[in-house]
Amino acid sequence: MGKDVQDTVAELVDQGVVGVIVAWADNNGITRSRTVPVRGLASAARTGIGITPLFAVFDSHDAITFGHKGLATPSGDIRLMPEMDRLVRLSGQPGFAWAPGHQVAADGSAWAYDPRRVLERQVERAASAGLTVRAGYEMEFQLTTVDADGFRPVHDGPSYGPVRTLAVDGFAEQLLRDLDRNGVGVHQFHGEYGPGQFELSIVAHDPLTAADHQLLARQTIHAAARSHGLRASFSPLVETGTVGNGWHLHTSVSRDGVNLLEGGTGPHGLTANGAAYLAGLLRDLPAVVAVSAPSVVSLLRRRPGFWSGAYGFWGAENREASLRLVPGSEFLGAGHANVELKPSDASANPYLALAVVIAAGVSGIEDNLTPPDPVQQDPGTWTDAERADAGIRLLPSTVDEQLAALADDTRISAVLGAELADAFRAVRESDAAWAAPRSPEEVVAGHRWLY
Template identity: 40%
Template structure:
């Protein structure tokens, strides 16, 4: 389980007691440096690194980094809010020792996620990981609900020898095809070995639909650990690919047309070890609270899209009839609905039942995405919001009148539209707090302005190798 306590200047006592032994063990394994990793508001992974010998100092006093990165865009330009975007100030990055792991794909290095606090020792209001930790802790305190979560990871494997900036698929086989698996079997076998060495339990790995595309599904953890794992797995996929002379893209649309890369979220609510999505009196075994959680999620999906689909390239992917879930609808195993209810197979309902949120891609900061999804669902629980009727098939078939009667609404078609919905969603903005909510708005509008006037080909190219 993830430590939910905030870092402390001078170090948390438990961390200080074990860091010396941990440092010695890492050094004995040939680890020379520690990657300190976090994800910015635009969804870009940012890092600092320290020599292994400096880990104890980092645990006690943190590592400095400017708060300006909270308003970086994907192209490394900077936007501002009333409190963020200035060159002034400093923050301290504190590694979470519970999730520190030697990197099998990068020998000589270990990796740890960080929380960020101010130099005065207070929570940094722009820290996405801290936001998710706080959301999970509040859910337990106010509702007695805990969560299990996982993030699906899709990526495109391209040839590193391709012309600069271009994508040439590294495998030529058909979607889900045995040919593609054979063509990249050495790479994927090494990837599985690296993930296993890092303690990541993999449920499945397979070729996906788009050219050169693969997907890996990993085991569920508490939400903070699940977000950490999403970042770690992508670091590993990329590192192992480089050893095979491949280049990978997690961008939502690495090509201007087609299904693109998703980052679907799986989530289940639990109370005292009991899964609220199974064994209840509601539809498909859901309890009343699980139904209301789904209803809350559906109600806030338009505003949520600014968090879960944060890039202009996201809207090349979010198209009807491509399993992207672009309508506010739910259904059991309905892959065109924005929320898919997964009951699990007979004999596994109580362990496996969960919901899948589909309009999510890997440009999303996973800490922000999971935190906002939880906040939206809990708003439904708090108000006992009724769950609307289930849909089956493709919601794109409904005419305007029928869709309105069913409560089926098309999600935003562009990033500016998503920002409008987000600005109008008081629940999401309150959950994030004013500093982080304003950062989300400023960064999204900055991204939209950066590609204004560009067509799909140029938008896809602009983000292809950022994520």
């Protein structure tokens, strides 16, 4: 490996790279990083970079909570290991290369709080059942001018229109070019519904690559925005009273190369196993959402009528549904069908969010579950009695409710493991304590630039 790393270092030096950013996501979805000089990359690849284990108990505002007994002192050290096969030179920051990292204990052994390993375990579990999962993100974000007082969107013209993207055409041109050079495939980029809001759809990959690409796309967007005097916010809610930013998580499941979400005789072409995958997601949805949209501002975003997945139900191409089935069709071709998780946003650690989604879906297949009938209306317009008759409830709407859902669901809490699950709980409770004396406007403003 040493020779290969030295060759990589020599190539980076020739390209003018001076530093390598090694990035990971914490329990708040916030990207953390260390940068090593390029000539120190070989050492970092061999023995890692020293970091505090307490990053697992940083809350969203950088307070360190000692509410988790496993990490209750300032002592200790762990190693951050760059994933060398994912290293790229950053097109928008040509003096730097970038790689995602995973964490190990000081002696190189497994570290219970490493989110990447949590996802790896679920990918391995799916593979042992003969299943392959693919995942992709739709990433919504909003752009403002750097010198704005508060949040001043770059454009508030017609939603989805070319005038909106014309306002940032230099940024958009650089972004698409940089993403391509950084190896992140893009389906489309467009102006979205909210003021100054845009959406980027990333090409689906295996789950680990999808999570890596989510972090890399975020880095690329921030760099492109800075180059054009702009600032990007991925916060689940940038201003109260407006639509928020979801990072909609799309997954598909296949066996022997055949997508199980299409080609069957079930509703909208679902096979029996595809229906069971969806039913597993629906069964564990309250606990899944506690991981995929965990922040206090996530709860402010998730409101009926805002296409954010407030109620726990599924529908085919129903954008109000928390689980939206995108069916396959002859016109779109084989393999297109997928399930979109609406309650997913930038405050989620992408590795943990994907891990619990895979676990829920695979458990559904293992248990031969059958989903209820799809709902094609907006249950938010129904009466309480009508929703009760259909078995449709609001997803958890407070931190306590989310944590209770996660604790009560042993399938999902076991995915995290006892140590990480308790650290995750402590962080969420610390965030809730921070938010308690603040107004919704103050909470939103306090999260605007975290992601």
